[in-house]
Amino acid sequence: MKNLFIVFFVLVSVWAQAQNGKIRGTVIDGTNGETLVGVTVFVKGTTTGTITDLDGKYSIxxxxxxYDIQISYISYETIIVEGVEVKANDITVxxxxxxGQNVQDIEEVVIKAKVMRTTETALQTMKKKSTVMLDGISASKIQLIGDATAVEAAKRITGVSIQDGKYIYVRGLGDRYSKTTLNGMDIPGLDPDKNSIQMDIFPTNLINNMMVSKNFTADLPADFTGGVMNVETKDFPERKIFSVxxxxxxxxDMHFNADYLTYEGGDLDFLGMxxxxxxxPSNARQEAIPSPISGHSSEEANAFINSFNPELGAKSKTSPTDxxxxxSYGNQIDLGSNKENYADKAPKLGYVFSASYKSKYKYYDQYEYGDYxxxxxxxxxxxxxATTQDGRLGEHEVLIGLLGGVAYKTNLSKLRFTVMRLQSGESKAGQFYIDNNSLALGQSGxxxxxxxxxxxxxxxxxxxxNGKHVLNNTGWEVDWRISPTLSISNDPDIRKTAFTFGENDTTFSAGAGGNPTRIWRELKEISLSSKFxxxxxxxxxxxxxxxKFGASYTYKDRDYEIIKYDLVNFGGQPTWNSLDANLVLIPENIYPYGANFYYQTDYSNPNPNEYSANSSNIAFYLSNEFNVFAKLKTTLGLRFESFVMNHTGRDQAGAQGSSFGKVLKNEKVLNSFDMFPSINLIYTLSNEQNLRASFSRTTARPSFKELSFAQIIDPLSNTIFNGALHVYGDGGGNLSATYINNYDLRWExxxxxxxxxxxxxxxxxxxxPIxxxxxxxxxxxxxxxPRNVGDGNLMGLELEFRKNLAFMSLNNLNLSGxxxxxxxxxxxxxxxxxxxKSLERNGEDIDNKRVMAGQAPYVINAGITYGLRSKGFDAGIFYNVKGETLSIVGGGIFPDVYVKPFNSLNLxxxxxFGQTQRLLIEFKVSNLLNNDYDEVYQAYKAQDQTFKKYSPGQSFSIGVKYKL
Known part of the structure; x- marks a missing residue:
């Protein structure tokens, strides 16, 4: 009977607890925008309450x-929030x-409660009080616009533009001068040669905010110039997140198209692998692979050739839709009760999890490349x-993103562990007609x-x-982070089969179009970043x-290799009677039968197109933020970075043992010890106005690929990237880091x-600059x-506004730009x-200055939004464009290449729907103007000619999201 009474008592207690609700919120210092630790929050007239933790958050x-909630803190004003409604089994945010600081005796400030947290206002306070120039977007603004991923939301931030639908550039500068961090840590992306991580994998419902620092402070890494964007994910969701x-x-133009090109892949392609x-093939790395000229038997040569996949041609198939x-799932759990004692430091456990899967199909019936x-x-x-290519291209991309994290927090300490896994697979199949002109210099026709x-x-x-610790009542705070990353990028079995023919030919050969080739590329990179x-x-x-002071250490190690195989004919050039590439490797054509085709390779040990590289960056910094005068706040900082890059590789001659060759064995190719000063000033003109000024010095360092002997061919465009260690005439042979002096001024x-x-x-x-x-x-x-070019400079102007049209009685209409x-x-x-100058046109007067490569002359973002929150309806139309940008620097007979503006207009x-508005239906139209992507050659008084061109078409998307 006693045990039954205990069980009954426990069940009653649990049932009673289930009838409770929660109040959650955040307290911010109105003078500097930072969260306040140890603020007393309790129900007025009772002892029920709590104190804010190290993030300024509370939960009751x-x-x-x-209830009426009273919020008080020594030397600050006391605020009473009246009429806060608490519902059973619900959370009131x-x-x-x-x-504000209580500089004189004033009465208590009384406000009425609002259950929706205005994070856009909180973000604006952060911008107003920060000593650095910040721009950003909050969770509430993202929700209003309806952006599903971080990259879509980032378009709304001042000076931000998007490249390839994935990567973020700031102030029109290219990837080299922009940087992306996740929760304050520098992590590589799916493309290891970019500073920016792929941003379309982050669901916006796990993001607190995205902030762009336009100027450098000593606690940030020094390798950015345009700006560094930090994506802050949620660790303690204020409400339970469970959405599908x-x-x-x-x-x-692309979907349900019977002409879509593809080829047979593997059974796991749908998982991006x-x-x-x-x-x-297992024996393809032998120094003498089985062939008619290697001393192997005919049977061994035949078996080796048959170990390669015989499919060489694309085939048509109807494409499905994207x-x-x-x-997403997340919540926080109170690991104890604090309802009776407002000073109780009950720990909390927070967790978030997100999984996403995307399958995208693209088809271009007219994809163009040109060389002029x-x-x-x-x-x-x-x-x-010189050469033009015009053809069809089909692409299928799979992207899987997994993000999970758990955090443990007491009032004065927090531990956080987050794991992210990204997996991407992209298949391409194309068919192109190639026209090579013998009238062009160096071309055979x-x-x-x-x-x-x-x-x-x-x-x-x-x-x-990540750990964060506040030492109670001492003013000391410690934050430490450790972040290892493993990146792998493989291009297995890239196949190109080019048939050369004349205008009236009925037989086709490898000829000037090149032998059928197969390429394997493998990259593996390990990195470890840490800081405190x-x-x-x-x-x-x-x-x-x-x-503020601290240190950081980043180590990276990369291995990269390219192996290439050519299909040749024993005794002559391969010839075919059909344009069907899949007939090339039929059994009767393989050595020792029929056409006698076999594979040969230029692979050797050591491989000239293989390198290993590592780098280390040790940094220390010191920063001090203080008010020189009551209205003038200053942050002075100095950062020291010791950066070393080592390289192991060789050129073609070095791989063959020639005395004229270049061979490096873990040799330093970049070694620097630099000081990066920064000064940031903010003068408060009034409670609503600031004047800011700053100076800083930053850097942009070459990547592993750039500072190497690598030679990487793009089979589609038939262009070749050469590492900077190769010497050509008066150029190449080395590459040094870029250093930038930055000056900024803002009135807001x-x-x-x-x-x-x-x-x-x-x-x-x-x-x-590189x-x-x-x-x-x-x-x-x-x-x-990539090469160091002459010194450069740029000057720029930024304008930003956000305005609602309430003054015109249009309360629900907002403009931003x-x-x-x-x-x-x-x-x-x-x-x-x-x-x-050597090829200057008649009447042309070339001076020794030009625009910077990668720098857009203008970036425009604009939007009109209409929202009826009570009805759960939001709509907006958004415009984004980046001005004509130099992408490849010409010289001699080669003109410059520019990226034309792409006018992106999206609805x-x-x-x-529903009483609780848990069901959300999203509808979007992308590229309303039906713009084409266009890169062109430009020359004096000449018509623009195509370097690369395709039409992405218009897309119509619909999404359904349900919060459980």
């Missing part, structure tokens, strides 16, 4: 009802409460085509028809362990001040309800190399200047 368990979303997208179908599915030259006759302005089959498999596994930051808060002249006005206006000016000086340059000496092929204007100049090296409509 209460029975269903209506209150507004962020901003406490599915979506599909239809593009009339090859199952071994494309793997390199498909996506996602699930200046006419040798200086009196003729129009360019001469031929017609060809090529089949291209490619597969790229990438994976990234990252972990983050220590902050001491103190008083200076009666105002809040903070001293903050208004009610998230409205604001700002004007910013900036100026940057570049020492030895740009991708066409190699003038390589006239028979299209080859590029930002404009970035940039004027850039690079002083050419003598080599580049002389090569341009988004969201509607929530």
């Amino acid at each position: 368990d209460l029975a269903a009802g209506t 209150m507004n962020d409460v901003h406490l 979303s599915v979506g599909t997208s239809y593009n009339p 090859d199952d071994g179908t494309r793997k390199l 498909f996506s599915i996602g699930i 030259q200046l006419n040798k006759d200086k009196s003729k302005f129009e360019m001469v085509n 031929y017609l060809a028809y090529a089949n291209n089959l490619q597969y790229n498999e990438r994976s990234l596994t990252n972990a983050l362990l 930051d220590i902050t001491k808060k103190y008083k200076f002249k009666g105002n809040d001040a903070s001293l 006005v903050f208004l009610k309800e998230g409205q604001m206006f700002s004007v910013s000016g900036f100026y940057k000086q570049f020492e030895d 740009e991708l340059v066409r190699i003038p000496e390589q006239q028979t092929s299209t080859e590029y190399q 930002n404009l970035t204007l940039v004027d850039s100049k690079v002083e050419m090296t003598d080599t580049e200047y002389n090569s341009r 988004s409509v969201n509607k929530k």
Whole structure:
């Protein structure tokens, strides 16, 4: 009987607890925008309450009802929030409460409760009080717009543009000068040669905010210039997150198209990984692979050739629509009760999890590549085509993203562990007609028809362990982070089969179009990043001040290899009677039968197209934030970085043992110890206005690939990337880091309800910028190399506004926009200047300055949104464009290549259904203007000619999301 009574008592207690609800919220220091630790939050007239933890957050368990909540802190005003309604089994999330310092005796401030947290206002407070120039977007703004992924939401941030639908660039500068971090840590992306992580894998319901720092402070890594974007994910969701979303997208040009090109892959392609179908044959790494000229028997040679997949041609198939599915789950658990004792430090456990799957199909019925030259006759302005390609291309991309994290928090400490796994697989199949012009310099003249089959498999596994500790009542705070990452990128069995033919030929051969080739590329990179930051808060002249110092260490190690095989004919060039590439490797054509086809390779040990590289970066910094005067806040910082890059590799001659060759064995190719100073000033003109100024010095370092002997061919465009260690004429052979001096000035006005206006000016000086340059000496092929060009500078202007139209009685209509204007100049090296002057057109006057590569002259973001929150309806139309941008630097007979503006106009409509608005239906239309992507050659008084062109078409997508 006693035991039954105990069980009954426990069940009653649990049932009673289940009838309770929770109040949650955050308290912020109204003077500096930071969260406040140890603020007393309790139900007025009772002892039920709690205190805020190290994140300024609080949580109180209460029975269903209506309460007045009192919030107080020593030397700050006391705020009473009246009429806070608590519902059983529900969570009431209150507004962020901003406490002002109590400089004189004032009465208690009384406000009425609002259950929706205005995170856009909180973010605006952060921007207003920060000593650095911040721009960003909050969770509430993301929800209003209806963006599903981080990359879509990032388009709304001042000065931000999106490349390839995945990567974020700031202020029109390219990837080299922009950086993306996740929860404050520098992690690589699926493309290991980019500074930016692929942003379309992060669901927005797990994001607290995304902030872009436009200027450098000593606690940030020094290798960015345009800006660094930090994506902050949730660790302690204020409400339980459990949502499922599915979506599909239809593009009339690409989906349900019977001409879509593909080829047979593996059984695991749908998971973004090859199952071994494309793997390199086991004996393909022998120094003498089985062939008619290697001394192996005919049977061994025949068996070796048959170990390769015989499929060489693309085939047509009807393409399905895009498909996506996602699930997110998160919550926080109180590991104890604090409802009776407001000083109780009950620990909490938070967790988040997200899984997403995306399958995208693209088909281009007219995909163009071109290679053009200046006419040798200086009196003729129009360019001469060297090679043009025009054909069809089908692409299928699978992207899987997994993100999970758990966090444990007491009032003064927090531990967080996050794991992320990204898996991507992209299959391409193309068929192109190639026209090579014998009238162009270095060209033989031929017609060809090529089949291209490619597969790229990438994976990234990252972990983050983070601890944050506040030493009670001492002003000391410690934050430490460790983040290892494993990145793998493989291109297994890239196949190109080009048939060369004449206008009246009925037989086709390898000829000038090249032998059928197969390429395997493998990359593996391990990186370890770690850092710690220590902050001491103190008083200076009666105002809040903070001293911050710390250190970081980053180590990266990469192995990369390329192996190539050519199909040749024993006794002559291969010939075919059909354009069907799949007939090439039928049994009767393989050695020793019929056409006698067999594979040969230039693979050797050591492999000239293989390298190993590692780098280490040790950094220390010191930063002090204080008020010089009551209205002038200053942050002074100095960062030290010791960076070393080592390389193991060799050129072709070195691999063959020639005394003229170059061979490096773990030798330093970059070694620097640099100081990066920064000063940031903010002058408070009024409670709503700031004037900011800053100076900093930053850097941009070459990547492993750039500072190597690698030679990487793109089979589709038939272009070749050459590592900077190769010497061509007066260029190449080495590459040094770029150093940049940054000057910024901003005036900003903050208004009610998230409205604001700002004007910013900036100026940057570049020492030895790195740009991708066409190699003038390589006239028979299209080859590029990264090189240091002459010093450069740019100046720019940014405008941003957010305004609602309530003054016109249009309370639900909001306008927002930002404009970035940039004027850039690079002083050419003598080599580049002389090569341009040598082919100067009649009437042309070339000076020694040009625009910077990768720098857009303008970036525009604009949006109109209409929202009826009570009806769960939001709609908006958004515009984004980046100005014409130099992408590849020409010289000699080769003109410059520019990316033309792509006018992106998108429509988004969201509607929530049900009494609790848990069901959301999203409808979007992308590329309303039906713009084409276009890169062109440009020359004096000449018509633009195509470098690369395709039409993405218009897409219509619908998504359904349900919150459980």
